[in-house]
Amino acid sequence: MTQLETTLENSRFGIPISEQLATNASLDLTASRILCLTSGRGQTAIHLADRLKDARVVCHVLEAFAASETAELIDECDSNVLLDCSADLPEEEFDLCVLPMSRSGETGLTRDWLQQAYDRLAMNGILVVTIDQKKETWFHHELEKFGKNLTRIPKRKGVVYKLKKLKPLKKLKDFSSEFAFRDREQLIKAVSRPGVFSHRRLDLGARALMESMEIEEGDRVLDIGCGAGVVGLAAAKRASDVSVHFVDSNPRALECALAGAELNGISDVDATLSHDGAIGSEDDDMQGQFDVVLGNPPYYSHFQIAEIFLQSGLKALRPGGRIQIVTKNEEWLQARMEQLFDEATTTECRGYAIVSAIQRGS
Template identity: 25%
Template sequence: MDPRSEVLLRQAELFTGQVLLAGLPADDLLAALPDAIGWSWHAGEQATLQARFPERSRFGTTPPETPFETAVLFLPKSRELTDYLLQALAARLAGKSLYLVGEKRAGVERAAKQLATYGTPRKLDSARHCQLWQVQVEQAPAVPVLEDLAQRYELPLADGPLQVVTLPGVFSHGRLDAGSALLLEHLDDLPAGPLLDFGCGAGVLGAVLKRRYPASPLLMLDVDAFALASSRLTLAANGLDAELIAGDGIHAAPTGLAAIVSNPPFHQGVHTDYQASETLLRDAARFLRPGGELRLVANSFLKYPPLIEQHLGPCATLAERQGFRIYRARRSS
């Protein structure tokens, strides 16, 4: 059981009836609270919850329409995302209780101050290096429009400016990160055929790929519902189209790809996690057609070339700058 869930269950009498668990972990909490429903924006956790508790959790960027009498927010990493989620929940809870649970090292005490917008926050419990806070929603806000919270910027490129739209909680919100900037300079000569932007985030790489290779079908995959929503907005802002896939890793992608392009993710919550990236390197050959190519950017301290060469083929370093390297490898035909 996740320690945040354990803290919640220490006060189980507060969570009977119609409770919405927002951002819940994929553990046994729904079994312990049989009348609760979940709301997840993490595709992997949602898949686990759906398999174990069919129809009891929803995936997306807005709360489910199912009625609820109280809600618990499991603290996310981003303060901007926390603001949006609290507002979205408080808008449905006028005169009712809204709870916040999170790890101390994730900043739950700081985040609890954000509850003061809606009433007087109270700390109810502290255990397992976590805290549980509650607020009675006295000032219910208007329902937030997620797109109104987007940050937009223009990326100057050789073939014309690209409009980028990012939402709260999405990697590199409101700016282009150094790794992606380097990779954008090294997207030439990709094989013709279906292209996958793995870990698409705000959709910068995918949008550039679609504009540069318009005849190649584009797929964009991410574990996070807010990232997929950002990619959808970025594509629309540039008059482009792609197939968006919600999935926890490369195994959610189709086979027969001509190329996989990625600034692979390695953070999950407050923890550093390389699993999705390393699984991509180990299994990319299964999803690439013969002659298909993996091209990615990674921190130069990560020992990726031996892993790539073991599972895919010879790995070339195309560029290095600001602590990042561009790697290319092809599946043998």
């Protein structure tokens, strides 16, 4: 076992099946410009950079928390992999694109990645796609749209596909969408893309939060985990001189939120990409300056993400500022917000619980 293999083996990060397949499928390939996605934490990219010392190897990750952990592993392995966390794959040519993927992933996002990766390939470049299901056929059908010279290699735990780019795409499909919703008397338009929470529709939890939120003239609003920004957009339209700051760990989400603001003529908006809810340093002028914090945290992760939302709100709110979080698990949230804030109360709306509280020190 090499030193790199030992480091990866002893790392705290697991290696998913599709990532293992991608690493093995790349062992006999050479290229000078390489792009990898990752279903793990960049292990395939790290292996390629170690073997092909002079190659430019880029690892793309569409989520800031995963990117921070990937960066940790890259540093641990003393690798020269270039990490990219952005809304789209880098706008440059590559000779090899390696995509470890899962059939359980979001269909629209998967199609988007396949199209972008093929588009970024130079002519005669190689696309490698690995799947963690042995009997799958969906990827075969999708990849054949790019060319019939597709090679399918069944493996014990999945499938490896290899495709050489022999012709450019005739047209790139736009996977983004716009949808509209009403908040009181306002018709609001939103922009969404695959990979962004509640793509193409208004989430019912977000609707419940909108109907319960209290926005006053001149409020400075923080929309944590904003997704497409629907809650923040509605807040900006509720009263005059309202400013909104969007925070999310997904750069696509922030792109959509800002595009939605432009679509609705909302100019006093800003955005921060953050994997831990932070919107600035401890002495940043945004700390303790917000009047309202709004959040719709996901229900997985055993409240870890909800805790991030609360800690972010605790730092961001001015004394007397208001925080409102929508949830289906109000027992934990109510108890935790009672510990951190004053006047924590729970109300019901559309089958959801809205837990509201006031920042201490007023």
